[in-house]
Amino acid sequence: MYIDKETIKRDFKKKLTSMFAEEVQDASPLHQYQALGALVKEYASENWMKTRKQYTEKKEKQVYYFSMEFLIGRLLMSNLINLGIKDECQRALKDLGIDLGELEEVEVDAGLGNGGLGRLAACFLDSMASLGIPGHGCGIRYNYGLFEQKIVDGYQVEIPDNWLRDGNVWETRKEDKAVEVRFGGYVETSFDNNKLTFHHRNYEPIIAVPYDIPIVGYHNNTVNTLRLWSAEPVGREFDFSSFSKGEYTKAVEYKSWVESISQVLYPDDSREEGRILRLKQQYFFVSAGIQSIIRRFKKLGVAIQRFDEYIAIHINDTHPAVAVAELMRILVDDEGLSWDEAWRITTNTIAYTNHTIMSEALEKWPIDMFRKILPRIYMIVEEINRRFVEELSARYPGDEERIRNMAIIGYGNIRMAHLAIVGSHSVNGVAKLHTEILKKQELANFYQYYPNKFNNKTNGITHRRWLIQANPRLASVISSAIGNKWIYVPTDLRRLMGFSKDASFQSKISQVKYNNKVDFSNYVKEHYDVDIDPNSIFDVQVKRLHAYKRQLLNVFHIMDLYNRLKENPDLDIVPRTFIFGAKASPSYYLAKQIIKLINTVADKVNKDTSIKGKLKVVFLENYRVSLAEKIIPATDVSEQISTTTKEASGTGNMKFMMNGAVTIATLDGANIEIRDEVGDDNIVIFGMKDYEVLNYYRNGGYSAMDVYRNDIRLTRIVDSLINGYFNVSYNEFKMIYDSLLYQNDEYFVLKDFDSYVNAQNRINELYKDKAKWQEMCICNIANSGEFSSDHTIIHYSKGIWNTKPSIIL
Ligand SMILES: *Cc1c(COP(=O)(O)O)cnc(C)c1O
Numbered sequence: 031m032y033i034d035k036e037t038i039k040r041d042f043k044k045k046l047t048s049m050f051a052e053e054v055q056d057a058s059p060l061h062q063y064q065a066l067g068a069l070v071k072e073y074a075s076e077n078w079m080k081t082r083k084q085y086t087e088k089k090e091k092q093v094y095y096f097s098m099e100f101l102i103g104r105l106l107m108s109n110l111i112n113l114g115i116k117d118e119c120q121r122a123l124k125d126l127g128i129d130l131g132e133l134e135e136v137e138v139d140a141g142l143g144n145g146g147l148g149r150l151a152a153c154f155l156d157s158m159a160s161l162g163i164p165g166h167g168c169g170i171r172y173n174y175g176l177f178e179q180k181i182v183d184g185y186q187v188e189i190p191d192n193w194l195r196d197g198n199v200w201e202t203r204k205e206d207k208a209v210e211v212r213f214g215g216y217v218e219t220s221f222d223n224n225k226l227t228f229h230h231r232n233y234e235p236i237i238a239v240p241y242d243i244p245i246v247g248y249h250n251n252t253v254n255t256l257r258l259w260s261a262e263p264v265g266r267e268f269d270f271s272s273f274s275k276g277e278y279t280k281a282v283e284y285k286s287w288v289e290s291i292s293q294v295l296y297p298d299d300s301r302e303e304g305r306i307l308r309l310k311q312q313y314f315f316v317s318a319g320i321q322s323i324i325r326r327f328k329k330l331g332v333a334i335q336r337f338d339e340y341i342a343i344h345i346n347d348t349h350p351a352v353a354v355a356e357l358m359r360i361l362v363d364d365e366g367l368s369w370d371e372a373w374r375i376t377t378n379t380i381a382y383t384n385h386t387i388m389s390e391a392l393e394k395w396p397i398d399m400f401r402k403i404l405p406r407i408y409m410i411v412e413e414i415n416r417r418f419v420e421e422l423s424a425r426y427p428g429d430e431e432r433i434r435n436m437a438i439i440g441y442g443n444i445r446m447a448h449l450a451i452v453g454s455h456s457v458n459g460v461a462k463l464h465t466e467i468l469k470k471q472e473l474a475n476f477y478q479y480y481p482n483k484f485n486n487k488t489n490g491i492t493h494r495r496w497l498i499q500a501n502p503r504l505a506s507v508i509s510s511a512i513g514n515k516w517i518y519v520p521t522d523l524r525r526l527m528g529f530s531k532d533a534s535f536q537s538k539i540s541q542v543k544y545n546n547k548v549d550f551s552n553y554v555k556e557h558y559d560v561d562i563d564p565n566s567i568f569d570v571q572v573k574r575l576h577a578y579k580r581q582l583l584n585v586f587h588i589m590d591l592y593n594r595l596k597e598n599p600d601l602d603i604v605p606r607t608f609i610f611g612a613k614a615s616p617s618y619y620l621a622k623q624i625i626k627l628i629n630t631v632a633d634k635v636n637k638d639t640s641i642k643g644k645l646k647v648v649f650l651e652n653y654r655v656s657l658a659e660k661i662i663p664a665t666d667v668s669e670q671i672s673t674t675t676k677e678a679s680g681t682g683n684m685k686f687m688m689n690g691a692v693t694i695a696t697l698d699g700a701n702i703e704i705r706d707e708v709g710d711d712n713i714v715i716f717g718m719k720d721y722e723v724l725n726y727y728r729n730g731g732y733s734a735m736d737v738y739r740n741d742i743r744l745t746r747i748v749d750s751l752i753n754g755y756f757n758v759s760y761n762e763f764k765m766i767y768d769s770l771l772y773q774n775d776e777y778f779v780l781k782d783f784d785s786y787v788n789a790q791n792r793i794n795e796l797y798k799d800k801a802k803w804q805e806m807c808i809c810n811i812a813n814s815g816e817f818s819s820d821h822t823i824i825h826y827s828k829g830i831w832n833t834k835p836s837i838i839l
Contacts, residue, residue, distance in 0.1 A: 031073065031113050031251075038069075038115070038122035045069045054126045060196060062128055063106070063136035066119075067199030070109050074244045078253040081838050085164050089330050089340065091833045093158065093165035094323055096316060096353060097151040097346035099295070100169050100256065101143030101176075103655025105200050105243075107134055107499050112160070112246040138193045139654050141175035142258075144299040145574040146489075146681050147385055149655065150460075150819075151346055153681070156492040157823040159247035159254045162835035165823075168319035170311060171201075171241050171258035174294040179613050179652040184629035188297075188616050201241040201258070208239045209321040210264070211314050217405050228363055230406050236288045237262045238318035248494055248517075251838040259318045261291035298615050299574040300391045306403065309395055313404055316353045324360055334365050338378035342831040345454070347385045348393045348446035354380060354453030355410040363406070369413070381456035381830045383487070384447065385678050387464065387472045388578070394443040411449060415439045418452050425479070436475050451476050451483070456830045458487045461679035461700040463720060471724070487826055488700055489679040490819030493520050496685045501663035503542040504689065508811070511535060520815035527812045536804035539690060543666070543807070550664035554648060560636065562646050566605035567797055570661060570686070571669035572653050575612035575621040578676035582624055582766065583779045584608070584669055585631055587790055588647060589747045592631075595641040604797050607646040609661065611653030623765050625649070630756050658682075663689045667793055670695040671786065673777040674723045677701075688814035690807040692796070694789055696782070700817070707813040712806045714796070716789035717782040726778075734775035737783075744780055 045065040046052050052061060085092060110116040120130045143149060151167065158165030177188040215233030219226060243256040263285045291314050296303060323341060332340060345353055354376060361372035386392070401408040415438040422433045434440055438448040451457050451473070457480075459465030465486035469477040477484050498505045498517065508516065511529050516522040529535040547564035554562050562568075571584050588608055595601050610628050614621035632647035650657060668686030670677075670693055677699040687693060687704055695701040696717040705713050726732045738744050748770060750756065751763040770780060797803050815821070827833045 031077075031115060033073065033115050033118060035118050035122045035125070038119055039125060041069055041072075042066060042122065042126070054128070059133060059136050063133045064197070064199050066123075066133060067106060067137075070106065070113065070115075071200060071244065073113060073115065074109065074246050074253050077246075077251045077838065078244050078255075080251065081253045082255075084836060084838055086326075086330070088836065089332065090164050090836050091340050091342065091831070092323075093163065093342045093344060093827075093831050093833055094168050094319065095151060095154060095158075095165060095344045095346065096168045096319060096350035097148070098169065098312065098315070098349035099143030099148030099346075100140070100151045100155070100167055100258075101145070101148030101655060102140040102152045102256075103495075103659070104134065104137040104139055106137050108156070108495055109200075109244075109246050111494060111499055112156075112248045114249050137656075138196070139175075139656050140193060140198075141191055141654055142169065142172055142295055144176055144295070144297065146679070147347060149491075150489055150681060152655075153490065153492040153495070153819040154823060154826075155245045155254065155256055156248075156494060157490070157819040159245045159252050160250065160492075160494065161820055161823055161827075162247060162250055162252045162837055163823065163827055163833055164254065164836055165831075165833070166254050167245070167256035167258075168315065169256070169258050170292050170295075170315045171260040172292055172295045176295055176613065176654075177297055177616065181625075181629060181649060181651050184626045184633070186614055186622055186625050190294075198241075200243045202243075204240045204242055207322060207325075208237050208262075209318050209325075210235050211238050211261075211317045211321075212236075213310065213313070213403055215405060217409060225366075228406060228409070234284070234287075235264050236291065236314070237264055238314060240318070240322065252836070257319070257322070259292065259315045261288050261314060263288045297613075299576065300386055300388060301615060301618065302391055302393050306399060309400065309403060312349055313352050313356070313407065316350050317356050320353060320356050320360060334361070334367065335371065335375070337361075338375045341379055342833060343380050344826070344831070345380060345382050345450060347383060348450050351382070351393075351446040351450040351453075352404070352407060354449055355407045355414065358410050358414070359406060362410075377453055377455050380450075380454040381458070382450040382454040383458050383460065384450075384464075384468060384473075385460060387467050387678065388676065389472070393446040395446070397439065397442055397444060400444050408444075411438060411444055414449070414452065422479075432475060436479070447473075448476075451480070455483060456485060457483045458485050458830070459678065460487065460489045461703060462486055462488065463675070463697075463702055464678040464699060467675060467720075485829060487822055487829070488703055488817075489681050489684070490817050490822035491681050491684045491688070493517075493688060493815070493818045493820070495659070496662070497688050500659040501542075501546065501689050503545060504539075504663065504811070507535075507538045507542055510538075516815065520818035520820060523812050523815040525812070526808055530805045530808040530812065531801075533801070536801060536808065539808055539811075540800070540804050543664070543690060546664040550660060553660060554650075557651075558648065560646070560648055562607045562648060563605060563643065566607045566646065567666045567793070568607050568609060568664055569667040569669065569793075570609045570611075570665040570691075571671070572609070572611035572650070572658060572661060573680075573682050575614040575618075575624060577620060577624075577769070577777050578673050580671050580673060580777055580779055580782075581610065581612060581628065583671055583782060583786055584610070585624070585628055586744075586747050586779065586783060587787055588631055588635070588645070589750070590743050590787060591790075592635055592638075592641070592645060593743070593746065595644060596638075599640055599642060601644075603644060603794050605644045605646075607648065609648045609650060609665075611650035611657060611661065613653060620765050620769060623763055626758075627751075627763055627766065630758060630762075634756065658685065662686055662691075665689065665691040666797070667691060668693045668695075670698075670701050671717070671782075672696060672698050673782075674698040674718050674720050676777070684814065684817040687810045688817065690811045692793070692803070692806050692810065694793060704817070707816055708806075708809050712809040714789045714792050716785040718778060718785075723778065732774065732778070732781065734770055734780050737775075737780040738771060741780075741784065743787075744783055748780075
């Protein structure tokens with residue numbers, strides 16, 4: 031799309047007039063942002079209509095990506111870039127005395143996700159649209175996204191994320207597309223016309239209203255849709271005062287019950303909470319989403335028996351797994367298909383991505399709870415289970431234990447992963463190691479039974495947001511060396527390998543990093559009043575706070591380095607700035623103690639002038655997408671140090687690599703594939719191997735206490751958690767201490783410590799050799815194209831969905 035500067039200026043002024051009756055110089059930044067957003071949405075609208083029309087007319091197969099989370103962040107810049115009007119827009123605003131960069135900062139992040147899983151969904155939407163694949167998102171329009179984090183006296187404090195306070199310029203409410211979702215009640219069966227029929231009685235109806243957000247493809251006229259559902263009471267405009275007293279109270283209760291459903295995102299990352307409201311959220315958006323898909327499908331005039339040729343539904347983890355039963359319900363109860371026909375269609379339509387192997391995070395629902403909330407859906411799950419168990423009994427006669435372990439319903443629970451596997455035609459893991467562990471360990475029984483369902487699709491990240499948008503300096507230096515084909519074919523970045531030893535190119539890359547570090551230092555100075563030195567190594571670990579991600583290992587290395595510096599202030603190290611950013615689930619006490627520990631160490635280290643500024647520690651408040659976009663381009667060392675086997679893939683690791691950081695990593699998740707791409711010389715690997723970890727978990731034999739006793743560095747560090755070394759109350763870090771010594775250090779922090787310290791020392795030496803370091807950085811950028819989500823989506827499209835790009839003219 032091309033729109034010239036003068037047109038943008040005129041249109042922008044018109045928007046300010048029509049929306050606020052204000053002239054440019056009188057409008058607040060918020061109004062300027064809202065007018066610009068509305069204008070950009072308007073520019074995208076024609077293609078939005080065109081895209082929808084073509085999909086319908088050509089009856090192209092559509093993908094619906096169902097996800098409880100979409101961690102979108104901001105949309106202004108990415109929409110301007112994808113529409114191809116960023117530069118003109120910047121110039122237009124400049125003429126009007128407005129800085130586009132300042133308006134960008136006005137936009138509140140759409141934080142409708144916890145971390146990697148939600149961000150993956152957002153990257154996939156961008157890639158599907160940019161590849162011209164007819165693919166849409168389906169999720170929940172939470173009134174409150176992930177909490178805002180404040181650090182007060184070193185502790186995390188959670189503040190509600192009222193992200194809709196000033197409205198959302200990107201969404202369109204589609205009241206005419208609302209559908210009804212039913213909860214509770216009971217099911218009556220009858221024989222009508224010789225057919226067993228089910229009637230759902232006495233249910234609580236609620237209205238699901240969709241809000242559509244345009245998903246703009248990169249320079250290709252495609253605009254797909256993210257449809258987010260909001261829960262509203264039936265009869266919204268009821269006048270409550272006309273009720274009698276009893277009815278009035280009931281009506282108010284009903285209204286607040288309904289509204290609770292799309293009120294807030296659960297702030298748990300990979301620790302499921304088995305809460306009733308969460309199950310209601312799941313069924314709510316799944317039912318609404320499938321109903322709206324069916325409604326659109328029927329307009330095509332194609333027989334329902336061919337549904338699976340026209341529709342693919344992908345479920346992001348097990349959260350939307352109830353889709354299996356809901357699609358069965360609609361096909362059997364509403365469309366009148368036979369069970370077998372409905373089952374063929376359902377399993378051909380649905381595909382499932384598994385995101386975790388941590389068994390404590392595998393979702394299950396108590397039967398009683400499930401049946402009460404979703405009585406008809408429960409009957410269907412029971413029938414799916416009955417037939418599945420029958421199949422298993424035929425295949426494994428007498429092997430009761432195996433059958434019990436594989437059943438969908440067992441030990442009083444409904445196991446959502448089992449429902450998802452049985453009810454779909456594809457089950458994928460998110461990195462090679464993860465998929466192998468699923469096949470060989472966690473889901474081995476299922477892999478034996480359904481070997482053809484299992485496949486790997488390594489995660490990816492959109493290089494448009496994470497390189498072109500977040501790091502324009504780097505994007506421009508890359509294009510000046512190899513042209514801009516990489517923007518369309520990210521693996522073309524490989525051609526940078528021809529420049530990895532080129533001194534002049536190295537110096538350009540190094541200048542970009544330095545400039546980004548200066549920008550970030552200014553940000554830290556402004557927001558935290560901490561001085562950090564852009565000439566120091568920026569060593570960054572930003573991700574959710576979780577024991578398995580081992581922020582604790584990072585802190586222990588800092589404590590050790592500090593101890594060494596105290597003993598020898600002339601220790602020959604390159605000055606380092608350790609940067610953390612992480613939210614902890616509000617009820618995850620151990621994680622919160624680790625945040626307090628990081629801040630306590632930061633306080634002590636940053637105040638100590640005797641170490642001559644060689645060490646700084648910064649904890650960034652409120653880590654989120656827009657903050658990730660600032661820190662990642664300024665990073666030298668990317669910390670990817672999870673306990674091997676625990677991080678299914680990781681995607682942060684890919685963002686850093688693409689921005690020219692060197693990774694220090696365990697051979698876990700996609701770190702392995704990053705190592706395979708860049709080679710051992712361009713990444714620093716440490717720690718236990720997968721088989722060692724799995725062997726300890728299976729057979730025991732690890733003694734954290736022994737490791738602690740035999741390493742004087744660790745004795746000193748661990749003791750200092752409880753011996754008054756820090757100026758905190760006696761029990762402040764007791765939970766951390768106990769988790770290491772009395773719960774035997776489940777994540778092998780102590781075991782990997784020595785190896786990690788050695789790896790950090792290698793980083794220090796490598797960094798001193800400027801040319802070598804730059805060569806490593808370039809090699810990382812050059813090999814990051816493999817991790818573009820475009821690549822990932824092409825594999826999903828060919829291998830799972832069987833969809834084709836649709837060119838919008
Ligand atoms: C990419 C991203 C994540 C995932 O990071 P991991 O290191 O893979 O856990 C989490 N949060 C935000 C805001 C992100 O952008």
